[in-house]
Amino acid sequence: MLPEPTLNSYLMLSAVLFAIGTAGVFLRRNIITILLSVEVMLNAVNLTFIAVDRFRGLVDGQIMVFFVITVAAAEAAVGLAIVIALFRHKETLTPDVFTSLKW
Amino acid sequence: MLYLIPLLPFVGFLVNAAIGKRLSKTMSGLLATGVMAASFGIAAMSVWTLVGQTPVDGVRAIEQSYYTWLSSGSLHIPLAFRLDPLSSLMVLVITGIGTLIHLYSTAYMHDETDAEYARYFSYLNLFAAFMLVLVLGSSFPVMFIGWEGVGLCSYLLIGFWFKKPSASEAGKKAFIVNRVGDFGFILGMLALFWAFGTLDFQELASKVALLPNDPAMWAGSTVLTAATLLLFLGATGKSAQLPLYVWLPDAMEGPTPVSALIHAATMVTAGVYMIGRNAVLFSHAPFTLEIVAIVGVVTALFAGTIGLVQNDIKRVLAYSTVSQLGYMFLAMGVGAFAGGIFHLYTHAFFKALLFLGSGAVIHALHGEQDIRNMGGLRKHLPITFYTFLIGTIAIAGIPPLAGFFSKDEILWKTYSSDHKVLWFVAVVAAFLTATYMFRLLYLTFFGVRRSAAPSTEHAAHSTQHQAPSTHHGEAHLHDAPGPMAIALIVLAIGSVLAGFVGVPHVLGGNNQIEAFLEPSFRAIGAVAEAAPAVEATAEATAEHGGAGLEFGLMAFSTLVALAGIGLATVVFLRRPQIADRMAGQFAGVHRLLLGKYYVDELYDATIVQPIKRVSSGLLWRGVDAGVIDGTVNGVGLVVRGWSAVLRRLQTGSVRAYAMSFFVGVVTIVGYYLWR
Numbered sequence: 001m002l003p004e005p006t007l008n009s010y011l012m013l014s015a016v017l018f019a020i021g022t023a024g025v026f027l028r029r030n031i032i033t034i035l036l037s038v039e040v041m042l043n044a045v046n047l048t049f050i051a052v053d054r055f056r057g058l059v060d061g062q063i064m065v066f067f068v069i070t071v072a073a074a075e076a077a078v079g080l081a082i083v084i085a086l087f088r089h090k091e092t093l094t095p096d097v098f099t100s101l102k103w
Numbered sequence: 104m105l106y107l108i109p110l111l112p113f114v115g116f117l118v119n120a121a122i123g124k125r126l127s128k129t130m131s132g133l134l135a136t137g138v139m140a141a142s143f144g145i146a147a148m149s150v151w152t153l154v155g156q157t158p159v160d161g162v163r164a165i166e167q168s169y170y171t172w173l174s175s176g177s178l179h180i181p182l183a184f185r186l187d188p189l190s191s192l193m194v195l196v197i198t199g200i201g202t203l204i205h206l207y208s209t210a211y212m213h214d215e216t217d218a219e220y221a222r223y224f225s226y227l228n229l230f231a232a233f234m235l236v237l238v239l240g241s242s243f244p245v246m247f248i249g250w251e252g253v254g255l256c257s258y259l260l261i262g263f264w265f266k267k268p269s270a271s272e273a274g275k276k277a278f279i280v281n282r283v284g285d286f287g288f289i290l291g292m293l294a295l296f297w298a299f300g301t302l303d304f305q306e307l308a309s310k311v312a313l314l315p316n317d318p319a320m321w322a323g324s325t326v327l328t329a330a331t332l333l334l335f336l337g338a339t340g341k342s343a344q345l346p347l348y349v350w351l352p353d354a355m356e357g358p359t360p361v362s363a364l365i366h367a368a369t370m371v372t373a374g375v376y377m378i379g380r381n382a383v384l385f386s387h388a389p390f391t392l393e394i395v396a397i398v399g400v401v402t403a404l405f406a407g408t409i410g411l412v413q414n415d416i417k418r419v420l421a422y423s424t425v426s427q428l429g430y431m432f433l434a435m436g437v438g439a440f441a442g443g444i445f446h447l448y449t450h451a452f453f454k455a456l457l458f459l460g461s462g463a464v465i466h467a468l469h470g471e472q473d474i475r476n477m478g479g480l481r482k483h484l485p486i487t488f489y490t491f492l493i494g495t496i497a498i499a500g501i502p503p504l505a506g507f508f509s510k511d512e513i514l515w516k517t518y519s520s521d522h523k524v525l526w527f528v529a530v531v532a533a534f535l536t537a538t539y540m541f542r543l544l545y546l547t548f549f550g551v552r553r554s555a556a557p558s559t560e561h562a563a564h565s566t567q568h569q570a571p572s573t574h575h576g577e578a579h580l581h582d583a584p585g586p587m588a589i590a591l592i593v594l595a596i597g598s599v600l601a602g603f604v605g606v607p608h609v610l611g612g613n614n615q616i617e618a619f620l621e622p623s624f625r626a627i628g629a630v631a632e633a634a635p636a637v638e639a640t641a642e643a644t645a646e647h648g649g650a651g652l653e654f655g656l657m658a659f660s661t662l663v664a665l666a667g668i669g670l671a672t673v674v675f676l677r678r679p680q681i682a683d684r685m686a687g688q689f690a691g692v693h694r695l696l697l698g699k700y701y702v703d704e705l706y707d708a709t710i711v712q713p714i715k716r717v718s719s720g721l722l723w724r725g726v727d728a729g730v731i732d733g734t735v736n737g738v739g740l741v742v743r744g745w746s747a748v749l750r751r752l753q754t755g756s757v758r759a760y761a762m763s764f765f766v767g768v769v770t771i772v773g774y775y776l777w778r
Binding site for chain 2: 022025026095096098099100101
C-alpha cells in the first residue's frame with residue numbers, strides 16, 4: 001500500500017515536470033518540441049494550482065486552471081500556425097536560424 | 104478732450120496704414136494733414152481754456168485721467184494727460200509745425216507710388232500721436248510710451264527708402280544708439296520710483312521740493328543725482344548730444360520733411376522737454392546740472408565746428424541742430440529752464456523752415472544734396488531763397504528775429520549764473536553758427552551754378568527720386584510748388600515773429616513766455632523760496648547785474664553773430680579762394696573736421712568691433728558652438744556609445760531571450776526565498 005500523497009509530493013511532481021519542460025525549451029532543437037515543452041510547463045503549473053486548492057479546500061486556483069487551459073489551446077493553435085509559416089519561410093525548424101528580430 | 108489731441112493723428116495712422124494703398128494720394132495726404140490740423144485746433148482750444156483758468160497756487164493745469172493702466176503693489180500708473188504751460192507750448196509746436204510739414208510733404212513726396220505715399224503719411228501721423236503722448240503724459244511711464252514710440256517712428260522714417268542700404272543702416276543706427284539712452288532713462292525711472300515711491304511728475308516734484316536745496320543736507324541726494332544723470336543719458340540719446348549724437352547726422356537719409364519734423368523741430372527736443380518737465384528734480388541735483396550745462400555747451404561747439412566744413416546741405420543743418428540742442432541743454436544746465444524751452448520753441452520754427460527750404464532745393468535739383476554742386480539758385484528759387492534767408496538770419500541770432508531773443512536769453516542766463524567760461528564757449532559757438540549758416544546760404548544760393556559732374560555721392564542721393572540727373576538745364580528748375588511754398592512762408596513768418604513773446608525786460612518787453620512757463624518748473628503748492636535755487640540766484644544776479652550789463656552782452660553777442668556773417672561773406676562769397684587756401688594750410692584740422700572728428704570710427708573701433716569680436720570669437724565659437732552645441736552633441740554621443748555596447752545583447756535568438764528571462768525569474772525568486 002502506497003502512502004497517501006501529501007501536498008508536498010504533488011508540489012515535488014509539479015516542480016519536476018516544470019524542470020523537464022524548461023530543459024526541453026532550452027535544450028531541444030525543434031520548435032514543435034519546444035512548444036510541447038511549454039505545454040508541459042503550463043501543465044506543471046496547473047497541477048500546482050489544483051493540488052493547493054485540493055488541500056486547502058479553495059476554488060480560485062481551479063478557475064485559473066481553466067484560463068490556463070484556454071490560453072494553452074489558443075497558444076497551440078497560433079503557435080503551430082506560426083511554426084508552419086516559419087517552416088515555409090526557411091525550410092527548417094531549428095529556432096537558432098530565426099534571428100532576424102535584432103538590430 | 105485732451106485725449107483727442109493724440110488720438111486724431113493715431114486714427115489717421117490707422118486709416119492710412121490699413122487702407123492707404125487703395126486711397127489716392129490726394130486722399131491720403133488730405134486725411135493725414137486734416138487730422139493734424141484738427142488736432143491743432145483742439146490743442147489751441149485746450150490751451151485757450153488753460154490760459155483762461157484762474158490759477159490755483161499760481162499754477163494752471165488741466166489734468167485728465169482715463170483709466171488705471173498699471174496697478175501693482177504701491178505702483179499705480181493712471182493713463183493720464185496733463186496740460187500745463189510747458190506741455191501746452193509743446194503741443195502747439197508739435198501740432199502747428201506738424202500740420203505745416205504734413206502739408207509740405209503732400210507735395211514733396213508726390214513722386215512716390217500711392218502705397219508708399221500712404222505708408223509715409225501713416226508713419227508721420229503715428230509719430231505725431233506718440234510725440235503728443237510724450238508731452239501730454241503726466242507721469243514717467245506714460246511719457247515713456249511716447250518716448251519709445253517716437254523712437255520707433257524715427258527709425259521707420261529714417262529708413263523710409265529702405266531699399267537704399269545707407270538709409271536702412273542709418274535707421275538701425277538711430278535705433279541702436281537710442282537704446283543706449285533709453286537704458287539710462289529706464290534705470291533713472293526705476294531709481295526715482297525706488298527713492299520716492301511715485302512716478303507722477305507733479306508728485307515727484309512736490310516730494311523733492313520739500314527737500315533742502317543743499318545736497319549735503321540730506322541723505323538721498325546721491326540717488327537723486329544718479330537718477331537725474333541716468334535720465335540725462337536718455338536725453339543725450341534722444342536729443343543727439345555728446346556722446347550719443349552720432350545717429351542724427353546719419354538720420355538725414357530720411358525724407359527731408361521728416362528731418363524737419365522729427366530731427367529738428369520735435370522729437371530731438373524731447374530730452375530738453377524731459378529736463379524741463381522735471382526741473383525741480385534737476386535743480387535739486389546741482390552736480391547733474393553742471394554736467395548738463397557742460398555737455399550742452401561742448402556739444403554746441405563740437406557740432407558747430409563740424410558744420411563748418413560739411414558739404415551735404417542736410418548734414419550741415421543736422422550738425423546745426425545738434426549744436427542748437429546743445430544750447431538748450433546749456434540753458435537747462437544753468438537753471439534757465441524757461442530760456443531753454445523758449446529756444447526750443449523758436450528753434451522749431453527756423454530749423455523746420457531751413458530743413459523745408461533745403462528740401463525745396465533738393466526737390467528742385469532732383470535729389471542733389473551736395474552744396475558744391477549748387478550755387479546761384481537765388482534767381483531760380485525766389486520763394487525758397489527768401490524764406491531760407493529769413494531762417495538763416497533767425498538762427499544766426501540777428502535782432503529782431505526769433506533766434507536772437509532765445510539765444511540771447513540763454514547767453515545772458517549763462518553769464519549771470521556765474522558760468523563765465525561756458526558763456527564764452529557758447530559765444531564762440533554762436534559765432535560758428537552764423538558762419539556755417541551763411542556759408543551754406545552763400546554756397547547754395549549765391550555765385551554761379553557749379554553743377555554738372557555728378558559725383559558718386561550725388562549719384563547715390565539722386566536714386567531716391569529716380570529722376571534723370573543727367574541734364575540740369577536752368578530751365579528745369581522750378582520753385583517750391585503750392586503746398587510747399589505755403590509751409591515755407593508760414594514758417595518764415597513764424598521765424599520772424601515767434602521771438603516777440605519773449606522780449607526781455609531790458610528791451611522794454613516783459614518776457615511773457617517766461618512768466619507763462621515758470622509755474623511748470625516748480626512744484627504745485629511750493630512757495631516762492633522753494634522755487635528752483637539756480638533760477639532764483641539767476642534772477643537775483645539779473646537784478647544786481649543791472650540792465651546795463653545785460654544790454655552790453657546782448658550787443659556783444661549780436662556783434663559776434665555779425666562778425667560770423669562777415670567772415671562767411673568774405674571767405675565764401677567774395678573770395679572763395681581763401682577758403683581753399685585755408686583748407687590747404689590747415690589740412691590736418693580740415694580733414695579732422697571733414698571726418699567729423701572720426702567719432703564714428705572711434706566708436707567702431709572701441710565698441711562695435713570689440714563687441715563683434717567677443718560675439719563671434721567667444722560667444723559664438725566658444726559658448727554657442729562649444730558649450731551649448733557641445734552639450735547637445737555630447738548627450739547624443741554618450742547615448743550612441745552605450746547603445747553600441749548594449750545592442751550586442753539583442754541577438755534575435757528567441758531562446759537566448761527566454762534564457763535571460765528564466766535566469767531573471769530564478770534570481771528574483773531566489774532572492775526572496777533566501778533573503
